[in-house]
Amino acid sequence: MKPTWLRVDGLRTRLVLVFIAIVVVIAGATAGAVSYMARSWIYSNAQDVAAAQFRDEVAPINGQYIDGLTPENLAQHFQSDMTVFSNGEILQYTLDPSRIPPSFSNGRGSITLMRFERLDSERILLGMSVEVTDTSTPDSSENPTVVTAVAVRPLIGVQDKFNDLLRVVGLTLTLGVLISGLLGFWIASTLVRPLKRLDEAASRAADGDLSVRLPEDGVAELAQLTTTFNNMVARNEAVINELKESEEQSRRFVADVSHELRTPLAALVPVSEILSEEIPNLPADAATAARIVSSEITKLTRLVEDLIEMSRHDSQQARLVLDNIDLVSLTERTLESRGWSDIVELYAPENISARVDSRRIDIVLANLVGNALRHGSPPVRVELGTVPGYAVINVVDHGPGVSPEYRQAIFRRFFKVDTARGRSEGSGLGLSLTVENVRLHGGSIDIDHVDGSTVFTVRLPLN
Numbered sequence: 294m295k296p297t298w299l300r301v302d303g304l305r306t307r308l309v310l311v312f313i314a315i316v317v318v319i320a321g322a323t324a325g326a327v328s329y330m331a332r333s334w335i336y337s338n339a340q341d342v343a344a345a346q347f348r349d350e351v352a353p354i355n356g357q358y359i360d361g362l363t364p365e366n367l368a369q370h371f372q373s374d375m376t377v378f379s380n381g382e383i384l385q386y387t388l389d390p391s392r393i394p395p396s397f398s399n400g401r402g403s404i405t406l407m408r409f410e411r412l413d414s415e416r417i418l419l420g421m422s423v424e425v426t427d428t429s430t431p432d433s434s435e436n437p438t439v440v441t442a443v444a445v446r447p448l449i450g451v452q453d454k455f456n457d458l459l460r461v462v463g464l465t466l467t468l469g470v471l472i473s474g475l476l477g478f479w480i481a482s483t484l485v486r487p488l489k490r491l492d493e494a495a496s497r498a499a500d501g502d503l504s505v506r507l508p509e510d511g512v513a514e515l516a517q518l519t520t521t522f523n524n525m526v527a528r529n530e531a532v533i534n535e536l537k538e539s540e541e542q543s544r545r546f547v548a549d550v551s552h553e554l555r556t557p558l559a560a561l562v563p564v565s566e567i568l569s570e571e572i573p574n575l576p577a578d579a580a581t582a583a584r585i586v587s588s589e590i591t592k593l594t595r596l597v598e599d600l601i602e603m604s605r606h607d608s609q610q611a612r613l614v615l616d617n618i619d620l621v622s623l624t625e626r627t628l629e630s631r632g633w634s635d636i637v638e639l640y641a642p643e644n645i646s647a648r649v650d651s652r653r654i655d656i657v658l659a660n661l662v663g664n665a666l667r668h669g670s671p672p673v674r675v676e677l678g679t680v681p682g683y684a685v686i687n688v689v690d691h692g693p694g695v696s697p698e699y700r701q702a703i704f705r706r707f708f709k710v711d712t713a714r715g716r717s718e719g720s721g722l723g724l725s726l727t728v729e730n731v732r733l734h735g736g737s738i739d740i741d742h743v744d745g746s747t748v749f750t751v752r753l754p755l756n
Contacts (some may be wrong), residue, residue, distance in 0.1 A: 406422075624686075650734070
């Protein structure tokens with residue numbers, strides 16, 4: 294997994310990229326404008342230098358006396374790279390006249406007028422006309438000859454200066470990006486660090502540590518967020534403590550009531566048994582009342598016993614009495630003791646040895662099979678088997694099944710799928726006690742609907 298600061302969707306990375314993008318756009322635009330203006334200045338400066346040098350070479354020739362306008366004599370006055378014209382005649386040839394643009398000839402007759410035109414990024418065409426006196430011809434002193442010198446000169450140092458400029462701009466831009474990245478990283482860190490602390494604190498609070506608090510400092514907005522978080526955790530802690538206290542009181546109440554009911558029930562159970570025995574001798578109305586009383590006392594006794602057992606689990610006082618038990622024999626005894634041997638099918642190997650609490654596993658089997666008989670449809674069967682390390686108990690019925698949204702809720706205390714049903718035949722704690730007893734063994738319980746059958750699956754460690 295990538296570190297947080299390397300993730301593109303991370304706040305820190307996004308802030309750094311934003312800072313770099315801003316610097317690149319602004320600095321890049323500035324560098325482009327500066328480079329364009331500097332390039333023009335460099336070219337202008339190079340042109341001025343080349344023109345000044347050319348002028349210094351040609352201007353002193355104006356008014357000179359030359360004994361014949363021949364290449365040999367002109368070479369003594371004009372530089373060797375100059376092409377010299379006079380009256381349309383080429384007197385000194387170094388440049389192909391066809392390469393001279395027509396526009397460059399405008400004003401060629403103007404004495405000492407400097408003309409130039411840039412040919413490309415490294416060369417410039419220069420031209421200047423002067424008057425000279427040809428002493429080899431009569432009356433030359435009265436009619437000076439106009440001579441035009443043209444030359445192509447390099448723009449010295451232009452490319453080097455421009456390359457230096459690009460290097461400086463590139464280095465400046467790189468430093469700007471680096472500094473902006475570091476600055477963005479620092480600013481992002483100052484924002485992300487408190488958020489990370491807040492995330493860690495929220496995780497601790499989600500795990501149940503409601504004593505966590507954060508220092509309310511730093512940036513004003515984050516400090517306000519921290520204050521809000523601390524207030525929220527404090528309120529949640531108070532509410533949860535109240536709920537815990539209320540739940541503890543409820544558990545104590547249930548446990549106390551259950552234990553208090555045991556004494557009167559101990560007296561009522563014998564009375565119920567006597568009434569059951571006398572039912573055949575009672576009048577019809579009295580017999581009906583006796584049956585109702587006996588049935589309700591039995592249900593009440595079972596409810597109180599289940600409540601007492603649940604209170605032991607809640608107070609973590611439930612203990613296992615482990616022994617090496619044959620689960621197949623235990624299942625047969627459970628079915629036989631409750632009169633289910635003839636209506637429940639059993640599929641099992643000869644024996645499955647597991648170290649369990651036989652009383653609690655008997656309760657697990659009785660609750661699951663009883664639930665299948667009450668709410669499912671025949672045939673109901675119990676399947677025993679093993680997988681590596683575990684014994685597996687499947688209780689299968691062919692009833693309508695349980696909707697997926699209720700498959701975990703049915704293990705809650707007093708849960709009813711049909712809320713319109715007023716009373717259940719059992720205590721309403723059977724499946725919840727089943728879960729507690731299975732978990733006490735380190736096992737698990739699941740429910741599924743397979744091929745039209747509802748299947749409760751219990752897994753118990755073999756050792």
